[in-house]
Amino acid sequence: MIKAVLFDLDGTLLNRDESLKRFIDIQYERLNQWVSHIPKEKYISRFIELDKRGYVWKDKVYQQLTQEFHISEITWKDLLQDYISEFKYTCVPFANLTQMLEELKSRDLLLGMITNGYGQFQMDNIIALGIEKHFDVILVSEWEGIKKPDPQIFKKALKHLKVSPKHSIFVGDHPENDVKAAQNIGMKGIWKKDFQWDNVEADSIVNDLSELPLIIENLSKQNVKSC
Known part of the structure; x- marks a missing residue:
């Protein structure tokens, strides 16, 4: 699950x-x-x-x-x-951002964010999007002293959430820094489709953020069957 x-x-x-x-x-x-x-x-x-x-x-x-x-x-x-x-x-959000986060929270899912970049600059952008309240943990690489794809930053976020990798999903646009890095520690990796890459190996691919709740629901069912 x-x-x-x-x-x-x-x-x-x-x-x-x-x-x-x-x-x-x-x-x-x-x-x-x-x-x-x-x-x-x-x-x-x-x-x-x-x-x-x-x-x-x-x-x-x-x-x-x-x-x-x-x-x-x-x-x-x-x-x-x-x-x-x-x-x-x-700052411009992708379509359906807030609705998607609200839907996931309504399902009692814990939410986290891991972003590379400068601490206050990234936090200012997160606040500008109006989404910080939805997250249970936010890690910015400058403040953590480590950055994706280092497995330690993923493990640190999961430790904050008190959740194991096998019960977690990471969603990102970079095939290596996001998807593969998350999969390497046992998480599911969802690729947010980006024109820069093709044929990305991911557990699922999302074009629009509104698709995520259903994708996560299906992955969760698969997760239960494999346990």
């Missing part, structure tokens, strides 16, 4: 691609007096390219942008601080 469901954040609950596009667009307008010499679409496309879907921290992104585009009257540190302070206001 499944007792706990744990989630990744970026690309799973938070639509990071859309959030980032919205942020860059607004940042360009907000800081227009310093970046107006750069065509807006060029600024946005280069930012997205350098960002590599969040796997490059923005200090490096802004350092590169200021060099390439000859931004001289505002520093890369100022741009980074603007990102840290303002990104939370452009």
